Amino acid sequence: MDRKEFLSSMGLGAASLAVMSCFGCGKGSNATNSSTSAPTGVDFTLDLTASANAALTSNGGYLISHGILVARTSSGAYIAVQESCTHENYPLVYQGGSKRFYCNNHGATFTEKGAVTGGPTSRSLAVYNTTLAGTSLRIYS
Ligand code: FES
Known part of the structure; x- marks a missing residue:
């Protein structure tokens, strides 16, 4: 199983990964x-x-x-x-x-x-x- 298949099996696509990887991104701009x-x-x-x-x-x-x-x-x-x-x-x-x-x-x-x-x-x-x-x-x- 490659990464894409793994993520698909988890119900996660590239878009959800992008959102997840950006948790905390707003911290600096809101500080x-x-x-x-x-x-x-x-x-x-x-x-x-x-x-x-x-x-x-x-x-x-x-x-x-x-x-x-x-x-x-x-x-x-x-x-x-x-x-x-x-x-x-x-x-x-x-x-x-x-x-x-x-x-x-x-x-x-x-x-x-x-x-x-x-x-x-x-x-x-x-x-x-x-x-x-x-x-x-x-x-x-
Ligand atoms: S932010 Fe490091 S001493 Fe003030």
């Missing part, structure tokens, strides 16, 4: 970390009075917007870096108490200025400018 580079041409504003942005009203808080991780440091300054790790694009978290960005995937760490301090990557994070005017926080390239 939030699918971008392969830092956002460019960034220019947006966050209203700090909006409930969606409440994380930025406390020191150590952070949120993700437009592919950018925006954080409020322990001293109350606003900083912004690319959301994704420079190793394999996994979403970063901000750890204000440790003054760093951390990747839960393989443990990369970055300073608040985006420099690599540990882990399997050697590429720094893209850093964006922030300007606070009243309760409007502008993040831009």
Whole structure:
């Protein structure tokens, strides 16, 4: 019995094999970390009075917007870096108490200025400018 006969006996044709071999194909395209580079041409504003942005009203808080991780440091300054790790694009978290960005995937760490301090990557994070005017926080390239 050759492969084709075997598959036919199992009720599987070439089309069903193609479908089966593609299980999991969509994982990467659906993942939030699918971008392969830092956002460019960034220019947006966050209203700090909006409930969606409440994380930025406390020191150590952070949120993700437009592919950018925006954080409020322990001293109350606003900083912004690319959301994704420079190793394999996994979403970063901000750890204000440790003054760093951390990747839960393989443990990369970055300073608040985006420099690599540990882990399997050697590429720094893209850093964006922030300007606070009243309760409007502008993040831009
Ligand atoms: S994806 Fe971040 S350390 Fe590997």
